[in-house]
Amino acid sequence: MNKQEMNEIWRLLSRYREGDKHLKDQGLLRAWYDTLKPYEASTVREAVAAYFRRKHYWPDVGEITALCPPPAEPCRVERDDMERLRRTWSGLVKRRQAVGVPATITEAREAGLDSGVWFQLLVANGLTLG
Secondary structure (H helix, E strand, O other): HHHHHHHHHHHHHHHHHHOOHHOOOHHHHHHHHHHHHOHHHHHHHHHHHHHHHHHHOOOHHHHHHOOOOOOOOOOOOHHHHHHHHHHHHHHHHHHHHHHOOOHHHHHHHHHOHHHHHHHHHHHHHHHHHO
16 A cells, blocks of 8 residues: 555544544554554455444554455565576576576486486586576
8 A cells, every 4th residue: 555545544544533622633543554554455445434434433464454355465586686586497498408407406317317316416416507
């Protein structure tokens, strides 16, 4: 959720609790924003509506988050990073195949090698990922 969406949530709260003193508290607004930032605005809107269907007083932000499904984990790997990793891995597989070393642990096992022997082959030929 971004700040504009949080302001929309705050306006929604003002429709349910017109004139409530909490609406003027900028520190409270920032605390709500920090808490709700990982959630989708539509999810929070639904939670606010669900809350006010049952209760009529000012909610604690924890009561709102309790009505939301857990937020999705942010993707920490960027597309460019994934492409760079794919190119690195692809090149490494080709180099391993060029010298006759199994490219993956699965290929090594199919060739009758255990992981220790396979890794020694990789190290000896400079074919490890790191």
